Amino acid sequence: MANKQNKYDRQLRLWGDHGQWCLENSKICLVNVTATGTETLKNLILPGIGSFVIVDKSRVNGEDAGSNFFLDPNAIGESKAKVATNLLLELNPEVKGEYIEEDVANILETNPHFFLSFTVVIACNLYGETLQKLAALFWCNNIPFVTCKSFGFIGYLRLVIPEHCIIESHPDNSHEDLRLDCPFEELCAYADTIDLDAMDKKDHSHTPYVIILYKYLMEWKKAHSGAMPKTWKEKKEFKKLVMSGIRKNADGVPEDEENFDEAVKQVNSALVPSCVPEKVQKIFNDPKCLQLTEESTDFWMMVGGLRQFVSNSENGLLPLRGSLPDMFSDSDKYIKLQNIYQGKAKQDMEAVTGHISQVCTKSGCGNGKISEKDIKRFCRNAHFLRVVRTRSLQSEYESPSKSIMDSLTSDEISDAVWYVLLRAVERFQSTNGRLPGMNNAEWESDVNRLKNCLYDLLKSWDIPGAVEAISDDFLQEMCRCGSSEIHSVASYMGGVTSHEVVKLITAQYIPICNSYIYNGYKSTSVTIDI
Amino acid sequence: MEVDNVVSTVREPLNWSGRWNHIQKVLERSGPFAHPDFEPSPDILGFLLNNCKLLVIGAGGLGCELLKNLTLTGFRHIDVIDMDTIDLSNLNRQFLFRQNDIGKAKATVASDFINNRVKGAEVVPHFCKIQDYDASFYKQFHIVVCGLDSIVARRWINGMLISLLEYDEDGNLDQTSVIPMVDGGTEGFKGNARIILPGLSACMECTLDLYPPQVNFPMCTIAHTPRQPEHCVEYVKVFGWEKEKPFGDAPIDGDNPEHIKWICGSACERAEQFGIQGVTYRLTQGVIKRIIPAVASTNAVIAAACSTEVFKLASSCGAPMNNYMVFNDADGVYTYTFEAEKSETCVACSQKPKTIHFKPTSQLRELIEFLCQDSMLQMKSPGITTTVNGNSKTLYMKSIPSIERATRPNLSKSLADLGLSSGQELIVADVTTPNSLIFILKLSDQRSAET
Numbered sequence: 004m005a006n007k008q009n010k011y012d013r014q015l016r017l018w019g020d021h022g023q024w025c026l027e028n029s030k031i032c033l034v035n036v037t038a039t040g041t042e043t044l045k046n047l048i049l050p051g052i053g054s055f056v057i058v059d060k061s062r063v064n065g066e067d068a069g070s071n072f073f074l075d076p077n078a079i080g081e082s083k084a085k086v087a088t089n090l091l092l093e094l095n096p097e098v099k100g101e102y103i104e105e106d107v108a109n110i111l112e113t114n115p116h117f118f119l120s121f122t123v124v125i126a127c128n129l130y131g132e133t134l135q136k137l138a139a140l141f142w143c144n145n146i147p148f149v150t151c152k153s154f155g156f157i158g159y160l161r162l163v164i165p166e167h168c169i170i171e172s173h174p175d176n177s178h179e180d181l182r183l184d185c186p187f188e189e190l191c192a193y194a195d196t197i198d199l200d201a202m203d204k205k206d207h208s209h210t211p212y213v214i215i216l217y218k219y220l221m222e223w224k225k226a227h228s229g230a231m232p233k234t235w236k237e238k239k240e241f242k243k244l245v246m247s248g249i250r251k252n253a254d255g256v257p258e259d260e261e262n263f264d265e266a267v268k269q270v271n272s273a274l275v276p277s278c279v280p281e282k283v284q285k286i287f288n289d290p291k292c293l294q295l296t297e298e299s300t301d302f303w304m305m306v307g308g309l310r311q312f313v314s315n316s317e318n319g320l321l322p323l324r325g326s327l328p329d330m331f332s333d334s335d336k337y338i339k340l341q342n343i344y345q346g347k348a349k350q351d352m353e354a355v356t357g358h359i360s361q362v363c364t365k366s367g368c369g370n371g372k373i374s375e376k377d378i379k380r381f382c383r384n385a386h387f388l389r390v391v392r393t394r395s396l397q398s399e400y401e402s403p404s405k406s407i408m409d410s411l412t413s414d415e416i417s418d419a420v421w422y423v424l425l426r427a428v429e430r431f432q433s434t435n436g437r438l439p440g441m442n443n444a445e446w447e448s449d450v451n452r453l454k455n456c457l458y459d460l461l462k463s464w465d466i467p468g469a470v471e472a473i474s475d476d477f478l479q480e481m482c483r484c485g486s487s488e489i490h491s492v493a494s495y496m497g498g499v500t501s502h503e504v505v506k507l508i509t510a511q512y513i514p515i516c517n518s519y520i521y522n523g524y525k526s527t528s529v530t531i532d533i
Numbered sequence: 534m535e536v537d538n539v540v541s542t543v544r545e546p547l548n549w550s551g552r553w554n555h556i557q558k559v560l561e562r563s564g565p566f567a568h569p570d571f572e573p574s575p576d577i578l579g580f581l582l583n584n585c586k587l588l589v590i591g592a593g594g595l596g597c598e599l600l601k602n603l604t605l606t607g608f609r610h611i612d613v614i615d616m617d618t619i620d621l622s623n624l625n626r627q628f629l630f631r632q633n634d635i636g637k638a639k640a641t642v643a644s645d646f647i648n649n650r651v652k653g654a655e656v657v658p659h660f661c662k663i664q665d666y667d668a669s670f671y672k673q674f675h676i677v678v679c680g681l682d683s684i685v686a687r688r689w690i691n692g693m694l695i696s697l698l699e700y701d702e703d704g705n706l707d708q709t710s711v712i713p714m715v716d717g718g719t720e721g722f723k724g725n726a727r728i729i730l731p732g733l734s735a736c737m738e739c740t741l742d743l744y745p746p747q748v749n750f751p752m753c754t755i756a757h758t759p760r761q762p763e764h765c766v767e768y769v770k771v772f773g774w775e776k777e778k779p780f781g782d783a784p785i786d787g788d789n790p791e792h793i794k795w796i797c798g799s800a801c802e803r804a805e806q807f808g809i810q811g812v813t814y815r816l817t818q819g820v821i822k823r824i825i826p827a828v829a830s831t832n833a834v835i836a837a838a839c840s841t842e843v844f845k846l847a848s849s850c851g852a853p854m855n856n857y858m859v860f861n862d863a864d865g866v867y868t869y870t871f872e873a874e875k876s877e878t879c880v881a882c883s884q885k886p887k888t889i890h891f892k893p894t895s896q897l898r899e900l901i902e903f904l905c906q907d908s909m910l911q912m913k914s915p916g917i918t919t920t921v922n923g924n925s926k927t928l929y930m931k932s933i934p935s936i937e938r939a940t941r942p943n944l945s946k947s948l949a950d951l952g953l954s955s956g957q958e959l960i961v962a963d964v965t966t967p968n969s970l971i972f973i974l975k976l977s978d979q980r981s982a983e984t
Binding site: 006009010011012013014015016017042045046049050051064065066068069070071072076079093094095096155156172173174175209329330332333334335337338341342440446476479480483484485487488489490491492494495497498499501502503505512513514515516519523524525526527528530 | 550551552554555556558559562563564565566598601602605606624625626628632651652721726757758759760761807808809815819824825826828829830831832834835836837838840841842844851852855861862863864865866867868870
């Protein structure tokens with residue numbers, strides 16, 4: 004039996020065992036077998052989702068088999084869903100999969116409940132009423148819905164998420180939580196016992212920069228009525244002050260003290276005022292936090308407790324993160340300092356736990372006790388909490404998006420224009436019962452038909468004049484591609500889409516909000532909040 | 534299988550009706566975003582299927598995806614090189630491999646799978662290193678696509694393709710000798726894809742500072758002042774293993790769980806001494822093997838971007854990317870495409886020997902350190918020869934033990950003492966390039982610097 008820890012090692016280093024657990028307990032539904040869809044599923048099966056179901060009524064034809072790795076030409080005429088399921092299952096014996104040879108519109112009519120057991124649903128090449136109905140079903144049930152497609156050299160992805168709460172957003176760059184602007188009691192107690200001047204050469208040059216900056220900030224504050232260095236000029240002066248602390252040898256030449264060099268480099272960062280980040284503040288003011296009920300999720304319960312912790316604290320700050328970056332120092336001093344930060348973080352975490360309990364009891368939502376592990380993880384990531392809510396698909400189609408309107412009226416045409424063209428294509432589909440450019444005979448004359456659809460679309464958005472801003476070149480290319488699925492483009496979208504789905508399943512890293520366009524002509528892309 | 538009469542120029546039973554419908558649309562219809570030279574025609578598909586020869590380097594995370602994408606967009610004649618065998622930890626993304634393939638050659642298993650799944654594909658495997666082949670092998674290809682996990686290997690193939698360039702007497706490049714190189718790389722949720730047109734656009738060496746060397750832990754931290762669990766593991770790797778010889782004379786084998794277990798235990802002991810927490814098996818293995826996290830999705834994206842470029846380059850149905858894309862989908866999805874610029878002083882592709890400046894009193898070892906540490910040179914273990922008084926002389930060569938021993942004393946000699954004069958040509962060989970590079974040595978008493 005495959006050792007899962009070994010097999011999944013390379014990805015466990017990205018989302019941990021708990022993230023993997025979420026994946027292995029997820030159920031994914033793919034509606035419509037297209038290359039984009041099967042490539043997306045491939046990238047979900049390989050990392051080990053629990054199970055999947057493919058819904059598609061149609062049969063394999065020649066062109067499907069020609070551009071899809073999971074459709075066998077020997078199976079032309081058979082059920083697409085069946086063939087794809089069997090070939091996909093070969094990728095990972097741990098994953099279960101089934102197929103349903105049915106039209107999604109039919110299932111929506113007769114048994115919509117079927118869809119409600121899925122963690123995420125992915126739909127490809129759905130248009131018009133069926134698309135809207137399906138999206139609306141998931142919107143009401145707080146199930147993330149993903150729609151994606153490839154159209155020639157263009158890829159499109161839309162996430163429809165009523166609410167997605169993230170604790171582990173894994174920010175790429177973040178300031179350390181050192182609290183040098185408002186040092187806590189335990190840090191002061193320790194740092195105050197240190198006398199830099201009395202140290203021997205070795206100790207002096209192996210003292211961590213946190214202590215050095217603490218000391219010199221104290222000196223600065225004394226000389227500046229308790230104020231921290233703020234202006235660029237003041238920070239420059241402060242850096243000089245820190246540099247002046249470097250020991251000099253008998254000839255007056257400054258010694259090589261790497262810890263002091265590091266301290267100077269870290270000044271700007273260390274002087275960033277500690278605060279509750281704006282995004283977190285917003286989460287505190289969210290109605291879901293202010294009105295906790297028995298139905299509140301663990302996330303909101305913890306947010307409620309966190310909010311109370313902050314308002315009760317003297318400094319109005321989040322619990323101390325507790326992590327200390329590596330820095331030049333001897334082992335002893337570094338570990339001592341690290342223990343102080345970790346100790347304080349633990350203390351704060353315990354206080355937060357108390358507040359969570361209180362807040363739960365008060366709002367009657369205290370059935371499931373939240374584990375210490377979860378609260379610890381929550382506190383460590385308190386500065387990076389995120390809540391993602393996208394517009395519903397219904398709203399997108401009812402009222403045109405400001406960002407799209409802006410993109411059409413700006414000087415430079417961005418890749419957002421492809422979204423408008425895809426909407427025009429959808430209109431073409433409902434008007435003509437087919438997609439533009441599908442037939443060799445008519446593809447060039449489709450350009451004008453597509454242009455009329457574009458005009459109608461823009462008219463419905465009250466910007467009929469914008470049709471002039473969109474060069475005929477784009478219309479020409481849309482018809483030229485004739486909704487073909489070039490496998491490499493489908494595979495690109497399969498990669499992007501699958502990772503967004505992984506983010507939704509694991510609740511780690513930050514998903515797009517809410518649409519993504521890939522331009523394979525220029526190898527560029529854009530994310531738009533439509 | 535039926536014969537297809539839509540694809541008129543290809544009379545094969547393998548092209549069932551409609552097989553190539555999707556790509557034929559862009560190959561047989563004109564469009565404003567096609568390459569300016571593009572002439573739509575059924576002959577183009579014929580070229581892809583029958584004549585175009587591709588080389589895929591690497592049959593791992595990127596390679597598997599590349600082989601799938603290329604064969605599904607009309608390419609049949611593909612050679613694939615990979616020197617590795619299949620490991621369990623590959624299976625989370627290298628989807629052409631299964632549990633019972635573990636231990637087999639990646640190139641062979643990958644090509645068998647593709648040839649079986651994509652009818653008509655003729656992928657030829659090469660279970661060897663890229664350095665095992667010479668110019669006569671590489672010049673047969675129209676396009677080279679790289680899915681490598683090593684900068685050194687990328688630089689080598691970059692150098693190889695540059696060596697195939699032909700110039701006429703006036704110094705003009707014969708464009709038919711240009712073999713485009715499409716290169717992809719991934720790391721966790723980050724990746725990049727680029728197109729190199731040797732002799733025409735920025736090559737690997739032109740932009741070497743985009744690939745800074747790996748940072749190692751400082752030795753004094755490892756030996757005396759460890760602070761992190763990684764420092765403890767590194768200590769055992771560098772000192773502990775040699776000292777205790779837990780498995781006799783066997784060197785550390787990162788793939789041997791017994792070795793990792795021993796190192797982990799020993800690292801834990803050291804960590805305990807210093808009050809450091811966090812040494813785990815997974816962490817230990819990560820440090821010893823320098824593991825880079827990897828997932829299917831990033832490999833899919835980057836390989837796809839590369840494949841699309843190959844498709845456009847071979848068919849002209851679209852203009853190629855210009856010329857370097859970076860990708861990151863940790864926070865949202867971010868891409869940025871820019872034009873990397875060809876350097877007029879590039880050691881590899883500018884055809885001009887690079888000039889380096891030193892004092893006559895500088896020691897040879899300083900020159901060698903410079904070749905290794907300069908961000909635009911980053912050589913690994915350069916071997917230097919030159920001509921002194923009409924005779925060929927090896928100044929230093931690390932790669933051959935007997936010559937290393939013989940030339941080691943030269944390291945502490947000054948350049949003047951070695952008989953070198955200003956304007957001297959130095960011939961430098963290194964693993965990062967298939968052919969030696971020429972440097973012009975300028976000696977002067979001004980502060981040493983290079984232009």
